[in-house]
Amino acid sequence: GAGVSQSPSNKVTEKGKDVELRCDPISGHTALYWYRQSLGQGLEFLIYFQGNSAPDKSGLPSDRFSAERTGGSVSTLTIQRTQQEDSAVYLCASSLVPSGDQFFGPGTRLTVL
């Protein structure tokens, strides 16, 4: 079946602009996660959604970052007033159940000039 999909695959933006990144999880997966991967920083958790429960936002690095998940499926990660340090690959993952095997999408490479 189809895996996790993300769009766009690449995004180049100017410092100070807002960006929206989209994630479409595997059908039927209840849990959705956002991570980012920077050069030399490894993979770091951003936010977690599970059903109708309140999301775990503990990994969001600043209040410029926000995310929502509509209808328990598609999720959008929004970064406002982008900074150069936001440049990274943003990865979305989903799992069938909480704490279950997580499957990653192809990622969105964000470059802030």
Add this chain to the structure above:
Amino acid sequence: QKEVEQNSGPLSVPEGAIASLNCTYSDRVSQSFFWYRQYSGKSPELIMSIYSNGDKEDGRFTAQLNKASQYVSLLIRDSQPSDSATYLCAVINQAGTALIFGKGTTLSVSS
């Protein structure tokens, strides 16, 4: 202390050999452990998960978990050049809401 530690490598093995990748973690209550493979420029691909002490085998891959020593390893038998990648160890956090990743070990398999 870093939560999940891996030797960055590179680990170099000849084709056909066994590659051994190691990972230690700091949180004694961790329950779920994962190994991912990541090719350059690609996203992480799940190899296997392990939850109980002992060995878990899947094809050429064997994961080993020792909770008392806070140690998890991945063995790759009959290594192939196509196994050359970065291998990421991950542990689920206490809340069960996120994976905590190590920095990864780069494996190079020479033909």
